[in-house]
Amino acid sequence: MGGTQNQDFAPPRPETRLYRVWKGRNKFLFGGRLIFGPDGASCLLSTFLIGAPALIFCIKTLVRVREADFLYRHVVLIVGLVLTILDLTFLFMTSSRDPGIIPRNSRPPESDESFSASSVEWMNNATPEMKLPRTKDIFVNGHIVRVKFCDTCLLYRPPRASHCSICNNCVQRFDHHCPWVGQCVGVRNYRTFILFISTSTILCIYVFTFSLLNLLKERGGIWDAMSRDVVSVILMAYCFVVVWFVGGLSVFHFYLMSTNKTTYENFRYHYDKKENPFDRGMIKNFKEILFSKTAPLLVNLRDMVTEEDHSILGSITKRFGGDNINSKEKDLEVGTIGKDGKPLPDVLQNLDYNGIEDGLKKDKGGSINLDPYFFPTAQVEEFGTGDSTADENGTETSSQRNSSAVLRR
Numbered sequence: 001m002g003g004t005q006n007q008d009f010a011p012p013r014p015e016t017r018l019y020r021v022w023k024g025r026n027k028f029l030f031g032g033r034l035i036f037g038p039d040g041a042s043c044l045l046s047t048f049l050i051g052a053p054a055l056i057f058c059i060k061t062l063v064r065v066r067e068a069d070f071l072y073r074h075v076v077l078i079v080g081l082v083l084t085i086l087d088l089t090f091l092f093m094t095s096s097r098d099p100g101i102i103p104r105n106s107r108p109p110e111s112d113e114s115f116s117a118s119s120v121e122w123m124n125n126a127t128p129e130m131k132l133p134r135t136k137d138i139f140v141n142g143h144i145v146r147v148k149f150c151d152t153c154l155l156y157r158p159p160r161a162s163h164c165s166i167c168n169n170c171v172q173r174f175d176h177h178c179p180w181v182g183q184c185v186g187v188r189n190y191r192t193f194i195l196f197i198s199t200s201t202i203l204c205i206y207v208f209t210f211s212l213l214n215l216l217k218e219r220g221g222i223w224d225a226m227s228r229d230v231v232s233v234i235l236m237a238y239c240f241v242v243v244w245f246v247g248g249l250s251v252f253h254f255y256l257m258s259t260n261k262t263t264y265e266n267f268r269y270h271y272d273k274k275e276n277p278f279d280r281g282m283i284k285n286f287k288e289i290l291f292s293k294t295a296p297l298l299v300n301l302r303d304m305v306t307e308e309d310h311s312i313l314g315s316i317t318k319r320f321g322g323d324n325i326n327s328k329e330k331d332l333e334v335g336t337i338g339k340d341g342k343p344l345p346d347v348l349q350n351l352d353y354n355g356i357e358d359g360l361k362k363d364k365g366g367s368i369n370l371d372p373y374f375f376p377t378a379q380v381e382e383f384g385t386g387d388s389t390a391d392e393n394g395t396e397t398s399s400q401r402n403s404s405a406v407l408r409r
Contacts, residue, residue: 013306014306015304015305015306016304016305017031017032017301017302017303017304017305018032018299018300018301018302018303018304018305019031019032019035019301019302020032021305022301023104023168024101024167024168024169025037025038025166025167025168026038026167026169027040028301029096031302032301032302033302034096035096035097035098035301036095036096036182036183037095037166037167037177037182037183037184038166038167038182039166039179039182040095040182040183041182042179042180042181042182043091043092043095043180043181043182043183045180046091046180046181047088047091049242050084050087050088050091050200050203051084051088053207053235053238053239054080054083054084054087054203054207055084056231056235057080057207057210057211057235058077058080058081058084060214060231060232061073061076061077061080061210062077064214076210079206080203080206080207080210083199083202083203083206084203086195086199087196087199087200087203090192090193090195090196090199091181091196093189093192093196094178094181094183094185094189094192094193094196095181095182095183096183097183097188097189097192098188098189098297098299098301099171099172099183099184099185099186099187099188099189100171100172100173100174100186100187100188100189100295100298101169101170101171101172101186101298101299102153102155102157102158102161102169102170102171102172102298102299103298103299104152104153104154104155104170105153105154105155106154107154108132108154109132109154109155109156132149133149134148134149135147135148135149136149136156138159140159140277140278141277141278142277143274143275143277145159145277147159147161150163150170152168152170153169153170155170157170158172160172160173160174160262160265160278161173161174162174162264164177164184166184167183167184169184171184171186171187172186172187172188172295172298173186173187173190173262174186174262174264175190175193175262175263175264176262176263176264178193181193181196185263187295188294188295188297190289191289191290191294193253194250194253194257194289194290197246197249197250197253198250200242200246201243201246201247201250204239204242204243204246204247205239205243207235207239208235208236208239208240208243211232211233211235211236211239212232212236214229214232215229215232215233215236257285257286257289257290258282258285258286259276259279259282259285260276260278260279260280260285260288260289261276261278261279
């Protein structure tokens with residue numbers, strides 16, 4: 001009865017939003033509706049680098065409206081404002097959107113016994129009883145694609161996915177982590193990233209062109225015009241430098257879109273000099289990236305979860321994930337697993353045994369005085385009294401080695 005009543009009146013376990021206990025390094029705003037990378041503050045720097053020159057250009061154009069053709073100046077001003085607003089909007093959308101985070105597993109997947117231990121690298125450094133192949137081969141469009149096991153997220157990554165070491169998340173169709181937007185670029189924000197760098201390139205060319213036209217319309221020589229219109233000279237120099245960066249980046253990503261590759265795949269894999277299994281032709285590749293529907297969310301970070309259930313992610317990830325120790329001898333040395341390969345209880349881990357032998361009671365002869373309650377007389381005699389002896393094979397033993405054997409037992 002008492003047990004039944006305790007179960008009926010057990011206090012409910014506290015619930016919280018998933019983003020509050022998420023194991024990634026992301027930063028969240030507005031209750032998890034906006035998700036940024038750990039370096040999301042760099043988005044503010046990019047906003048300043050784009051907005052400040054563009055705003056100066058628009059103010060300069062507005063001041064000169066009365067000095068030139070009314071329609072010409074207003075068109076230049078409006079187009080400049082529109083490009084600036086679009087550029088900053090695409091920057092914010094890329095930085096604050098879920099790039100395609102893959103939900104983590106709370107425990108490792110079940111091992112597949114069909115794999116051969118002689119041909120597969122097993123994931124069993126920390127747990128010999130768990131055997132998971134490091135990689136698996138799957139078929140994609142008639143081609144064999146190798147997927148890897150993620151030690152942190154405890155899952156086999158889908159094709160084209162990768163784990164971002166900065167955000168600590170596995171991301172679908174991972175392209176790269178952009179420090180200028182402070183976010184991973186993946187399947188859900190790659191389109192806005194392309195629009196961002198393309199609009200930045202157009203804006204640089206636009207400001208450079210009309211700043212040059214302002215100088216050419218000045219009376220006198222070009223050097224006299226530059227001395228009188230220093231602002232236009234500074235804007236031209238700034239845009240000339242920046243356009244090489246954003247322009248080159250835009251050209252590079254248009255090449256990647258035409259071949260349906262990511263930055264990560266282009267520099268890391270090269271598909272082992274084989275045909276790209278995701279290339280569908282230039283037109284279909286552009287259509288897939290620029291005109292297809294946005295990929296759905298795989299994890300809703302605003303979902304309600306139980307803190308106790310979700311907290312096991314940390315301990316499991318630490319045990320099976322990135323904190324794995326490479327060698328079994330190292331595990332024994334630091335005291336995390338026993339000789340049988342199984343993890344020791346938390347109470348017995350990381351104990352300092354240095355000097356324990358010196359603290360044992362010794363008799364007048366210098367040998368260890370064992371407690372007769374735990375070690376009967378016959379067993380004590382078996383370990384010797386401290387004199388060196390030799391067996392039939394001529395192997396010498398000493399009391400120090402015998403005492404160490406007692407301690408290990």
